[in-house]
Amino acid sequence: MPGKKPHTLPEKKNSYRLKLPADSANLDIIRKFIAGIAENMGFSEEDIYQIELAVDEACANVIKHAYIGENTREKEIHVRVKTRAKKIEITIADRGIGFNPNSIKTPNMEEYLKRMKPGGLGLHLIKTLMDKVSFRINPGVRNEVKMSKSLVK
Amino acid sequence: MANFDIERKDNGDVTILHANGYLDAHTAPEFENALSTLIQEKRFKIVVSLEGLQYISSAGLGVFMGFIEEVRQNAGDIKISEVSPRVFKVFDLLGFPSLYEFYDSKQAAMEKFK
Numbered sequence: 001m002p003g004k005k006p007h008t009l010p011e012k013k014n015s016y017r018l019k020l021p022a023d024s025a026n027l028d029i030i031r032k033f034i035a036g037i038a039e040n041m042g043f044s045e046e047d048i049y050q051i052e053l054a055v056d057e058a059c060a061n062v063i064k065h066a067y068i069g070e071n072t073r074e075k076e077i078h079v080r081v082k083t084r085a086k087k088i089e090i091t092i093a094d095r096g097i098g099f100n101p102n103s104i105k106t107p108n109m110e111e112y113l114k115r116m117k118p119g120g121l122g123l124h125l126i127k128t129l130m131d132k133v134s135f136r137i138n139p140g141v142r143n144e145v146k147m148s149k150s151l152v153k
Numbered sequence: 154m155a156n157f158d159i160e161r162k163d164n165g166d167v168t169i170l171h172a173n174g175y176l177d178a179h180t181a182p183e184f185e186n187a188l189s190t191l192i193q194e195k196r197f198k199i200v201v202s203l204e205g206l207q208y209i210s211s212a213g214l215g216v217f218m219g220f221i222e223e224v225r226q227n228a229g230d231i232k233i234s235e236v237s238p239r240v241f242k243v244f245d246l247l248g249f250p251s252l253y254e255f256y257d258s259k260q261a262a263m264e265k266f267k
Contacts, residue, residue: 024179
């Protein structure tokens with residue numbers, strides 16, 4: 001028997017994974033998966049909506065851009081969620097062509113709206129909605145967008 | 154799959170589109186088709202009622218952006234009515250209120266076309 005008791009209980013960590021075809025018809029499934037986890041953690045309705053939206057945007061980007069011109073390999077999205085007591089961390093990964101996160105600048109919305117053309121808003125929304133966003137790009141192998149949000153700021 | 158549908162009601166030269174459900178990258182083409190049909194019919198006075206819209210992503214916002222220029226060049230507009238606070242927040246985050254008019258009711262939006 002271990003002789004020493006910890007002073008504090010270890011923080012409860014959980015991990016969830018979803019792997020599915022990169023098809024826009026699956027965005028709904030991904031949102032429900034994320035919303036269910038965030039709801040169980042105690043996020044407010046408003047926060048859940050924002051987390052769902054950020055994940056939707058990242059997955060929609062994968063569906064639209066990651067597998068352009070690819071017909072041979074399986075086109076998949078991997079969604080991994082790690083939770084701690086007060087933090088949700090979501091990683092969206094694909095094996096597609098990747099992108100240069102530095103080349104995607106935060107749009108100047110005034111300029112953007114003047115141009116009145118669609119597209120390019122997803123990443124901007126993700127950065128606005130989540131506390132932290134990072135990228136790890138390895139084209140054809142694994143491209144990741146990692147985002148997190150804390151329960152209490 | 155996400156539920157989304159569009160109902161169209163013509164009222165004189167103004168058309169009201171009721172967008173219901175979830176507007177995301179999967180359902181945006183349906184909304185796009187509805188607007189595209191109106192443009193083809195040269196109906197440029199459009200009110201989009203979002204009373205029944207529960208969710209919007211940037212793909213949905215992109216549809217609004219894709220048509221507004223042509224609509225305004227033809228003396229029309231796309232006005233938005235009855236948007237819920239959570240959906241409005243997405244519009245707001247991207248600065249849309251400076252480009253689109255939002256109204257509390259379809260009637261108020263329609264009045265503006267007179």
